[in-house]
Amino acid sequence: MGSAKKDLKRNNHTVPRSYLERFAGEFKQVSRLRLEDGVCKDEPIKRSTVIRDFYLMETADGQWSDAAEDVFGVIENGGIQAIRAAVDDRIWPLPDKHRAALSVWVALQHVRVPAVRQGGDEVADFMLKLSVAVNGKPRIQQLLAERLGRPPTDEEVEAKWKKLTDFDSYQVKQHPNKHLKLINELGPRAAGHFYDSAWWICRFENEALLTTDCPVALVPRAGAEDDGVGLATAQMFLVPLDRRAGLVIQNCSGPDRELPASAEIAHSFNQQLVLNAHRSVFHHPDDQPLTGLHIPGVRVSEISIGADLKEFLSPDGWRGGKT
Numbered sequence: 001m002g003s004a005k006k007d008l009k010r011n012n013h014t015v016p017r018s019y020l021e022r023f024a025g026e027f028k029q030v031s032r033l034r035l036e037d038g039v040c041k042d043e044p045i046k047r048s049t050v051i052r053d054f055y056l057m058e059t060a061d062g063q064w065s066d067a068a069e070d071v072f073g074v075i076e077n078g079g080i081q082a083i084r085a086a087v088d089d090r091i092w093p094l095p096d097k098h099r100a101a102l103s104v105w106v107a108l109q110h111v112r113v114p115a116v117r118q119g120g121d122e123v124a125d126f127m128l129k130l131s132v133a134v135n136g137k138p139r140i141q142q143l144l145a146e147r148l149g150r151p152p153t154d155e156e157v158e159a160k161w162k163k164l165t166d167f168d169s170y171q172v173k174q175h176p177n178k179h180l181k182l183i184n185e186l187g188p189r190a191a192g193h194f195y196d197s198a199w200w201i202c203r204f205e206n207e208a209l210l211t212t213d214c215p216v217a218l219v220p221r222a223g224a225e226d227d228g229v230g231l232a233t234a235q236m237f238l239v240p241l242d243r244r245a246g247l248v249i250q251n252c253s254g255p256d257r258e259l260p261a262s263a264e265i266a267h268s269f270n271q272q273l274v275l276n277a278h279r280s281v282f283h284h285p286d287d288q289p290l291t292g293l294h295i296p297g298v299r300v301s302e303i304s305i306g307a308d309l310k311e312f313l314s315p316d317g318w319r320g321g322k323t
Helices: 017-023 067-088 096-111 114-148 154-164 176-195 263-276
Strands: 011-013 029-034 040-044 050-052 199-203 217-220 234-242 245-250 257-259 280-283
Touching: 017 067, 017 234, 017 280, 067 096, 067 234, 067 245, 096 176, 096 234, 096 245, 114 154, 114 176, 217 263, 234 263, 245 263
Parallel strands: 199 257
Antiparallel strands: 011 050, 029 040, 029 280, 199 245, 217 234, 234 245
């Protein structure tokens, strides 16, 4: 990233600062629970969820652009206005303008987060290593010949095979443009899906909601908890709009509703959010929403593939050896 210009927007919030303000104290600080070690400390929201250069994209001429951040800023502005209408002005159901803006905002928060990028990296990592395993040394010999401009020696092929089949010694990461392309492709479809669904809002007077670095939680259908959950298979989507208001997007059409608040609903809402978190949980410094919750550690992976690559290893290639 050394060629990036200094005036680019490089300190990228993966969760909008304008949104985190709704969980912050008077000094614009939130309490952050780190899932990797269980430490909870206050921090300024200007530093929360910031990853250097996370949304920079490489253009066709090899330059780096922060155009994605500009687009995100427009979406974030429309979304936060819709949140103010729903939470501060207590307008419900939302008019079409705010509903559309909030649908796009929720969709963006669903696909922009580091957990989604990590999942993409894990798929790319598995697919490349699977290709190495099943194509064997003949493919390595071919690639080395193209790179070296001559037939490689047996020793060179063997060394490369040994290195590439030591699968635990390296990880494949996609180019950041891949994630930005996914956001561009999946975001509008997700927004349309959310817009057409039934929306329920729950307002709390005494209980407090938290949020996380994955602020859109997908709730699996009963009995399908171990099968993975996606946009089409989730029972509902939970979005804390504010420390005192939660949005429930049902995965079906129907009328919008206002749900009566209770401590049980707040507890369930918060538990699902914590289980969906990637690395961090955030809440207002004066609140205690973590009380009584099961706090998991950091997930080792975002994608459950369930296959041992060593089972596919074939030095001669599957077509030339195993079948």
